[in-house]
Amino acid sequence: SYELTQPPSVSVSPGQTASITCSGDTLDNKYVCWYQQKPGQSPVLVIYQDTKRPSGIPERFSGSNSGNTATLTISGTQAMDEADYFCQSWDSSPKVFGGGTKLTVL
Amino acid sequence: EVQLLESGGGLVQPGGSLRLSCAASGFTFTGYAMSWVRQAPGKGLDWVAAISAGGGSIYYSDSVKGRFTISRDNSKKTLYLEMNGLRPEDTAIYYCAKDMVAAVAGEGGLDSWGQGTLVTVSS
Numbered sequence: 584s585y586e587l588t589q590p591p592s593v594s595v596s597p598g599q600t601a602s603i604t605c606s607g608d609t610l611d612n613k614y615v616c617w618y619q620q621k622p623g624q625s626p627v628l629v630i631y632q633d634t635k636r637p638s639g640i641p642e643r644f645s646g647s648n649s650g651n652t653a654t655l656t657i658s659g660t661q662a663m664d665e666a667d668y669f670c671q672s673w674d675s676s677p678k679v680f681g682g683g684t685k686l687t688v689l
Numbered sequence: 690e691v692q693l694l695e696s697g698g699g700l701v702q703p704g705g706s707l708r709l710s711c712a713a714s715g716f717t718f719t720g721y722a723m724s725w726v727r728q729a730p731g732k733g734l735d736w737v738a739a740i741s742a743g744g745g746s747i748y749y750s751d752s753v754k755g756r757f758t759i760s761r762d763n764s765k766k767t768l769y770l771e772m773n774g775l776r777p778e779d780t781a782i783y784y785c786a787k788d789m790v791a792a793v794a795g796e797g798g799l800d801s802w803g804q805g806t807l808v809t810v811s812s
Contacts, residue, residue, distance in 0.1 A: 584751065616798035618734070625784060625805060626726075626734065631798035669734050677748050677793045678724060678736035 711785030
């Protein structure tokens, strides 16, 4: 089965840029989405089709996808961005999730 | 405003059954595929099943295939998940989620999620 690999944790200082990676075989041949989940809350879609932001998502969230790696970038990271982030793509299953990355803003 | 309201979770013994429901409002239910996604306590997201807008295409994860059945009643704007042969490893919060497209296709993302319903499988 297809696997997406994320680092378990990433740390960033407030105001700096955070980058969260998601790796998978020939990932750039597929679309990637990213979800943000804060403790006790449901996931929220922050990036779809590699680079697009849904309405209401701040411009500091951006995405890219090249080769075997997709990247979620948060520019000017704020304390409110501290959360778990999950990438999602597809293969034989229509939805495959990465294991998630805990972003700590400190 | 899109709203998805799950219900039907609870405590069930191993081997037992449950039926989850997800009542949708605030969007044209017949226009979008829907999925069930679960999350075990302290763990990541785990896609369970998906159904196309018209109900003609259905997909399951290998871990639930043959035990779970996804369905939808477009006249009632409701999504269902029938779960049989439940196992302790099925214990999780089960989320109902709306896709961005009508087909269960790779280009869709899940742009609206319910608050989830907890399923606990234990003796």
